[in-house]
Amino acid sequence: MSHETWLEQLRRGTLDLAILLAVSTGPRYGLAIIQHLEAFTDLVVTEGTIYPILGRLAREGLLASEWVEGEAPHPRKYYRLTKTGATRLVEMKTEWRAFSDKIGRLLEAAERPA
Amino acid sequence: MNLTDTGESRVNGYLFVLERSLKTFLPPDVVRDAVREIESHVRERIAAFEAGPNERAALEQILTELGPPLRVAQAYSAERTIDEAVATGRFVPTLRAIWQLASTTVAGFFTALALFTGYLASFALFAIAVLKVIFPANVGIQFRGGFPVGLGAHFPLGAGIDLRGGYGIIPFALFCGLGIFVATHRGARRFLAWWRRPRLS
Numbered sequence A: 001m002s003h004e005t006w007l008e009q010l011r012r013g014t015l016d017l018a019i020l021l022a023v024s025t026g027p028r029y030g031l032a033i034i035q036h037l038e039a040f041t042d043l044v045v046t047e048g049t050i051y052p053i054l055g056r057l058a059r060e061g062l063l064a065s066e067w068v069e070g071e072a073p074h075p076r077k078y079y080r081l082t083k084t085g086a087t088r089l090v091e092m093k094t095e096w097r098a099f100s101d102k103i104g105r106l107l108e109a110a111e112r113p114a
Numbered sequence B: 001m002n003l004t005d006t007g008e009s010r011v012n013g014y015l016f017v018l019e020r021s022l023k024t025f026l027p028p029d030v031v032r033d034a035v036r037e038i039e040s041h042v043r044e045r046i047a048a049f050e051a052g053p054n055e056r057a058a059l060e061q062i063l064t065e066l067g068p069p070l071r072v073a074q075a076y077s078a079e080r081t082i083d084e085a086v087a088t089g090r091f092v093p094t095l096r097a098i099w100q101l102a103s104t105t106v107a108g109f110f111t112a113l114a115l116f117t118g119y120l121a122s123f124a125l126f127a128i129a130v131l132k133v134i135f136p137a138n139v140g141i142q143f144r145g146g147f148p149v150g151l152g153a154h155f156p157l158g159a160g161i162d163l164r165g166g167y168g169i170i171p172f173a174l175f176c177g178l179g180i181f182v183a184t185h186r187g188a189r190r191f192l193a194w195w196r197r198p199r200l201s
Helices: A003-022 A030-040 A047-059 A083-111 B005-023 B028-048 B055-066 B069-088 B091-104 B106-134 B169-199
Strands: A063-068 A076-081 B139-144 B147-153 B162-164
Touching (some): A003 A030, A003 A047, A003 A083, A030 B028, A047 A063, A047 B055, A047 B069, A076 A083, A076 B028, B028 B055, B069 B091, B069 B169, B106 B139, B106 B169, B139 B169
Antiparallel strands (some): A063 A076, B139 B147, B139 B162
16 A cells, blocks of 8 residues: 555545534534634645535534525535534544554554664 | 636636536536535635736636546545445445446446446346246257357247256356356445545545
């Protein structure tokens, strides 16, 4: 596996969590989610590819979406976390922290002088 | 920033290509919603840009960061069509995903050709099993010079055709058809899973 492929898979694996976290504090529309992710991470490589993921998360019932008109010169589609999404997010955060701790320990062990 | 007519044409051209690409594999209402959302993104970005002499450069930057329309359409495809096929393994979503790849890529076309051959062969064998029940005299193993040369149905049964095989052909055809179907379907799912992997954003 090339480094790029590995990086893509890593990015892909964490994007769902990152998107759910971005809307966990309140509803956001697509571009606001992208800007939030860009402010904290480099997970968004191609902005347009975030929208299909938002669509999938909505189909899975983790997000609910709603078009809002009149707020800006153009309509905005807002996404908010559903009850199922909130439950899933709690699980994902727990799993992420446990996973991250384990990989961190593994890295420390590998870097420790023999 | 307010766009000039040229700028509007560029945005509309982008959205047109995206819509055309999405229409090949998504239902019309989903396409409308997706294009509306992408247009909202573009308009929002444009509004944030201050009016300047180089509208074209600003617009190109916005569209480059958004990604080429075919790339965005491919992401929808990966998330929707291919995802569904890989996750569920159901026949119709798998066929739809293969069709989508066949109509957009050369590698997809040739792989789809092989996979459709497999599916067709399995359905042909299932058809033989069914036809044997309905037309027992017209379905069987065709012999030429004492050697079996084919399995199939003949309508009408020609004078020189030597058809043999009793009802044992039915379980044989069902067994072979099922075997080929399962192998082809597994191959299709593996191909879609492989295809999906390196194209993630």
